[in-house]
Amino acid sequence: QSALTQPASVSGSPGQSITISCTGTSSDVGGYNFVSWYQQHPGKAPKLMIYDVTRRPSGISNRFSGSKSGDTASLTISGLQAEDEADYYCTSYTSSRTWVFGGGTRLTVL
Amino acid sequence: EVQLVESGGGLVKPGGSLRLSCAASGFSFNNAWMNWVRQAPGKGLEWVGRIKGMSGGGITDYAAPVKSRFTISSDDSKTTLYLQMNSLKTEDTAVYYCTTDLRGSPGDYWGQGTLVTVSS
Numbered sequence: 001q002s003a004l005t006q007p008a009s010v011s012g013s014p015g016q017s018i019t020i021s022c023t024g025t026s027s028d029v030g031g032y033n034f035v036s037w038y039q040q041h042p043g044k045a046p047k048l049m050i051y052d053v054t055r056r057p058s059g060i061s062n063r064f065s066g067s068k069s070g071d072t073a074s075l076t077i078s079g080l081q082a083e084d085e086a087d088y089y090c091t092s093y094t095s096s097r098t099w100v101f102g103g104g105t106r107l108t109v110l
Numbered sequence: 111e112v113q114l115v116e117s118g119g120g121l122v123k124p125g126g127s128l129r130l131s132c133a134a135s136g137f138s139f140n141n142a143w144m145n146w147v148r149q150a151p152g153k154g155l156e157w158v159g160r161i162k163g164m165s166g167g168g169i170t171d172y173a174a175p176v177k178s179r180f181t182i183s184s185d186d187s188k189t190t191l192y193l194q195m196n197s198l199k200t201e202d203t204a205v206y207y208c209t210t211d212l213r214g215s216p217g218d219y220w221g222q223g224t225l226v227t228v229s230s
Binding site: 001003034036038040045046047048051052055057089091093097098099100101102103104 | 147154155171172207215217218220221223
């Protein structure tokens with residue numbers, strides 16, 4: 001199972017919106033609504049930000065939103081803040097009964 | 111409150127074995143999917159495998175790179191998850207995280223991670 005494809009890096013200024021893409025295949029992203037997104041700050045464990053493509057766990061800001069079209073899922077962060085600077089990972093369930101992660105995207109807040 | 115505490119990491123030679131443990135609390139362990147996810151130094155996340163609580167049949171699934179070398183098990187009476195790692199390779203060097211899957215995500219909650227270093 002190949003890793004999902006994410007851009008290596010994205011950047012934005014405070015207050016702006018950014019979108020991170022996560023591209024898979026019909027055997028993972030395109031075939032299931034089990035796509036999640038995680039935020040990871042340096043030296044910390046990842047934190048769940050979005051699950052089931054669009055759902056936010058309790059306590060996660062509504063500035064974070066998820067969507068999916070075909071084999072590509074996306075995470076959008078609006079009203080960018082300095083604290084959003086981190087690595088972001090997507091993951092999807094697959095037809096092999098496994099989970100596959102994306103390679104990760106480093107978000108820089110300018 | 112969900113708590114996951116991993117232990118058992120350390121330095122091991124190539125070809126050696128190691129067993130990781132994850133003490134869990136704060137949720138219904140015997141009916142939950144539990145995962146191991148690893149992260150090599152400076153690299154991204156990699157799903158290792160999962161197990162369904164014994165009440166759910168103790169089903170296991172593994173990622174291709176570890177299948178036949180790693181075994182996931184759990185003890186419902188101790189609410190503890192295990193990862194038995196055999197025939198370790200240098201590329202298995204990583205921080206290993208124990209995670210819950212309570213709502214269709216392989217990482218609702220994460221432990222603090224335990225570092226496994228495979229080196230001669």
